[in-house]
Amino acid sequence: MIEGNSTFIHVGQIHVDVAPASISTILGSCVAVCLYDRKSGIGGMNHYLLPFWNGNSLQSPKFGNIAIPKLIESMLERGVNIKNMEAKIFGGASMNISASNNMMIGEKNILVAREILKEYRIPIVAEDVGRENGRKIQFNLQNAKVLLKYTIKVHV
Amino acid sequence: MENVANKENMGDELAFLSKKILELNKKLIDSEKAKSRFLSLVANKLNNPLTAILGIIPHLKIIDTKENELLFELVCKEVSNLDFKIQNLVMASEIESGNIDISYALVEPLEIIDEALESLKHLIKEKNIEIKINSSIKQKVVTDPKKVYTIVKNLISNGCKYGFENSVIEIDLDIKDLMFVIKVKNQGDAPKVNYKPEIFTRFAKDADGKHGLGIGLSVVREICERLDGTIDYEGEDGFVTFVVRLSLDESMVDSQAYGSNEFLFESFDDAIEL
Numbered sequence: 001m002i003e004g005n006s007t008f009i010h011v012g013q014i015h016v017d018v019a020p021a022s023i024s025t026i027l028g029s030c031v032a033v034c035l036y037d038r039k040s041g042i043g044g045m046n047h048y049l050l051p052f053w054n055g056n057s058l059q060s061p062k063f064g065n066i067a068i069p070k071l072i073e074s075m076l077e078r079g080v081n082i083k084n085m086e087a088k089i090f091g092g093a094s095m096n097i098s099a100s101n102n103m104m105i106g107e108k109n110i111l112v113a114r115e116i117l118k119e120y121r122i123p124i125v126a127e128d129v130g131r132e133n134g135r136k137i138q139f140n141l142q143n144a145k146v147l148l149k150y151t152i153k154v155h156v
Numbered sequence: 157m158e159n160v161a162n163k164e165n166m167g168d169e170l171a172f173l174s175k176k177i178l179e180l181n182k183k184l185i186d187s188e189k190a191k192s193r194f195l196s197l198v199a200n201k202l203n204n205p206l207t208a209i210l211g212i213i214p215h216l217k218i219i220d221t222k223e224n225e226l227l228f229e230l231v232c233k234e235v236s237n238l239d240f241k242i243q244n245l246v247m248a249s250e251i252e253s254g255n256i257d258i259s260y261a262l263v264e265p266l267e268i269i270d271e272a273l274e275s276l277k278h279l280i281k282e283k284n285i286e287i288k289i290n291s292s293i294k295q296k297v298v299t300d301p302k303k304v305y306t307i308v309k310n311l312i313s314n315g316c317k318y319g320f321e322n323s324v325i326e327i328d329l330d331i332k333d334l335m336f337v338i339k340v341k342n343q344g345d346a347p348k349v350n351y352k353p354e355i356f357t358r359f360a361k362d363a364d365g366k367h368g369l370g371i372g373l374s375v376v377r378e379i380c381e382r383l384d385g386t387i388d389y390e391g392e393d394g395f396v397t398f399v400v401r402l403s404l405d406e407s408m409v410d411s412q413a414y415g416s417n418e419f420l421f422e423s424f425d426d427a428i429e430l
Contacts, residue, residue, distance in 0.1 A: 012382065014254035046254065051174065052181045056357040058378050059192050061254035065181050070254055088430060104170060111174045126430040138424055147427040 006138055009047050012062035016044035016074045019141040026151065027091030028134045029106035033068055033113050034088040035122070036144045037080040043141040046071040051108040064112035072120055088126040088146055089113045090137050106130065192252055199249035202242050210239055233278035240275070240313065244371050247306060251378050258303065258382055262296045265304070265329050265336070272309040279316045283323075287312075291329040297336050299402060303379045307387075308338060310372040311398050315342035318396070331404065335385070338400040346391020356387070376400075 006022040009015050011030060015023050019041035025032050027047070036043040048067040053059055061067035075085060092110035110129045117124055126146065128135065134151035213232060218224050250256045269289060273280065280287065308327075315325045319342035328339035347355045356377040357370075373387075380387045385402035 010258065010382075012251070012254060012256070052177055053185060055181075055184055056354075058248055058251050058374055059185065059188065060251045060256075060378060062381075065178060065185065066252075067254065107167075107170060108174050111171055112178060115175060115178055128428070128430060138427075146430045147424040148430055149424060149427045 009045060011047055011049045012060050012067075014044065014046045014061050014067065014071050014074055016042065016071070016078055017141060018042045018078075022138055022140045022142070024136070024138040026134065026136050027093070029091070029093055029095055029109065031064065031089060031091040031106075031109040031113050031129070032137060033071060033117070034090070034137075034139045034146060035071055035075055036086050036088075036139075036141070037075065037084045038086070038144060039084050040078075040080060041141055042075065042078050042080050043139060043144065044071050044075050045139050048109065050105065051112040064109055065116065068113060068116045069120075072122070082120065082122070085120075085122045086125045086144075087113075087117050087122045088139075089117075089124055090128050090135055090146065090148065092129045093132055093134055094130065095132070195245060195252065196249045199242070199246040203246055206235070206239055206242055209235055229278075233282075236275060236278060240309065243306070244310070244375050247375050247379070248371050251375070256382065258300045260298050261301055263299050263301045263304065264296050265293055265338075266291055268301060268305050269308055269327060269329070272305055272312055275309065276313055276316065279313060283316055283319070283321045285316055285319065285322070286324045288324055288326045289329070290326065293329050293331055293336075297331070297404060299336060299404070300383060303383060304338075304402070307376050307379055307400055308340070310376050311338070311340040311400070314372065314398075315340050315344075315396075318342070318347075319344040334404050335401040336404050338402075339397055341395055341397040343394055344396055345394070346389070346396045355389070 005020075006024045007015050007017065009023060009025045009032075017023060023034075023043070023045040025045065025047045030047055030049050032045055032047045034043065034045045046061055046067040048064045049062045051064045053063040053066050059066050061070050072082070072085070076082065089110070092106040092113075094104070094106045107130070114124065128148055136149045136151060138147045139145075140147065213235060216228070218228050247256070266289070273287060312325060312327070319325060323343040326339075326341040328337070328341070330337045330339075356373045377387050380400055380402065383402045385400060387398065387400045389396060389398045391397075
């Protein structure tokens with residue numbers, strides 16, 4: 001069963017909540033960035049599919065370089081000080097097909113997360129990225145911990 | 157040994173190029189930020205008063221003269237047109253803010269089409285367009301009714317706007333290979349663009365400079381993708397057909413890897429904690 005009351009987010013969604021809520025998602029080559037402020041118990045998660053906005057579709061958070069700044073903005077709007085933010089990143093698996101076929105999307109998704117978080121000077125305190133497994137994660141804002149399980153097989 | 161070195165080189169290069177792309181993309185996003193801000197402003201500031209106006213209009217008393225009736229109809233037409241445009245902007249703004257949520261329900265497709273046609277009746281009447289609906293769907297389908305409504309309303313409205321007067325719009329509904337297929341065919345010229353994707357790009361002009369707000373089809377494409385579907389069009393012999401395919405396999409829609417339902421049946425007992 002879902003541990004407590006968990007909000008499930010899909011690709012292109014951002015959710016910011018406060019303890020004791022929890023946020024969950026399932027990742028393949030997608031990446032989810034979890035941000036947390038220990039002082040206020042406010043935390044948020046995004047879930048993006050591709051690293052970069054393609055310049056023509058809507059600037060939706062299915063792109064990493066839109067989703068991460070938007071998540072940070074949403075946290076700031078809730079009154080969180082950026083200096084108190086900590087990040088955890090998950091996902092970015094390479095799928096079964098050969099690396100040349102999937103354009104190394106997982107890798108790029110991870111790179112974007114690291115690069116943007118570095119720019120905002122938000123430390124990455126935990127991560128589980130890359131490799132070939134899909135992941136199910138649940139971000140518990142109560143204790144700022146992320147529960148992670150690998151999925152057996154991934155379609156993405 | 158050489159392979160390892162090659163792999164490392166490739167990794168370095170990927171990192172370098174990704175950083176470059178990120179830099180350039182940031183400039184692009186900055187230059188487009190004004191549009192996004194405008195979008196959310198319009199969506200927020202215009203939506204509420206318009207909803208109020210829409211609610212008030214039916215209660216207005218018409219003093220019984222022919223002229224008043226015509227004026228009243230004109231007001232209704234303009235307001236419903238405005239409402240449609242604003243709803244598109246609201247949806248675009250929701251998508252951009254990451255607040256869009258897909259909620260599934262058992263849906264009768266024909267009801268959605270009827271609802272869309274009802275709200276577009278002024279436009280249809282104005283151009284004297286005949287609507288033909290062919291549906292081979294006998295059962296209800298599981299999809300997000302509000303999103304499908306937005307898709308069909310945009311496609312029919314475009315069909316009316318860019319189609320010829322006194323012509324026919326054909327709407328086909330079908331289920332094929334676990335996909336819910338919606339086709340909207342109108343008589344008219346295919347959009348004149350250099351590249352197909354341009355037609356689904358927000359605020360893009362077509363080659364003739366004729367264009368609407370440039371938001372409808374970009375919203376439609378985005379919604380289609382959220383419903384794990386696609387949109388495309390083809391134009392031939394004076395007909396344009398837009399084809400939408402939406403996945404009916406919910407487990408694929410919920411998440412690209414696995415259905416969110418998996419959460420319901422499996423605990424996190426032996427999960428790793430990070």
